[in-house]
Amino acid sequence: xxxxxxxxxxxxxxxxxxxxxxxxxxxxxxxxxxxxxxxxxxxxxxxxxxxxxxxxxxxxxxxxxxxxxxxxxxxxxxxxxxxxxxxxxxxxxxxxxxxxxxxxxxxxxxxxxxxxxxxxxxxxxxxxxxxxxxxx
Numbered sequence: 001x002x003x004x005x006x007x008x009x010x011x012x013x014x015x016x017x018x019x020x021x022x023x024x025x026x027x028x029x030x031x032x033x034x035x036x037x038x039x040x041x042x043x044x045x046x047x048x049x050x051x052x053x054x055x056x057x058x059x060x061x062x063x064x065x066x067x068x069x070x071x072x073x074x075x076x077x078x079x080x081x082x083x084x085x086x087x088x089x090x091x092x093x094x095x096x097x098x099x100x101x102x103x104x105x106x107x108x109x110x111x112x113x114x115x116x117x118x119x120x121x122x123x124x125x126x127x128x129x130x131x132x133x134x135x136x
Contacts (some may be wrong), residue, residue: 001030009033 001018009017016030016038023029023037030038049056064071079086094101109116 006031006033006035 001020003020004012004014004017005019006017010033014033016032018030020028023031023040025037025040027037027039032038032041
């Protein structure tokens with residue numbers, strides 16, 4: 001890594017810098033502009049997240065329900081902007097994971113056979129209804 005002072009990092013408008021000097025806890029890694037060691041911040045975040053899983057989960061659920069429309073717009077926009085690369089990634093995944101996909105499809109079919117049967121029966125009855133209307 002390149003040694004950069006905090007002043008120089010601020011001047012260059014960087015978010016991180018590396019001095020080569022260990023932090024209070026002995027980590028020799030990048031620091032954030034506010035002075036936090038990246039490893040210390042990561043450890044703190046993991047500890048906080050583990051202690052507050054339920055609180056974080058509830059907040060995320062609430063946020064998602066309150067922002068459904070914004071999420072849909074974002075996802076739609078993202079898909080339109082990245083359509084080709086997403087399709088390529090999907091095809092690549094499918095070719096590289098054929099056995100896994102086949103296994104999961106079989107597991108799903110075995111687990112939800114009753115749903116598949118009812119859907120098939122509904123489709124069959126819908127076809128009969130359509131055909132009887134055409135005959136009349």
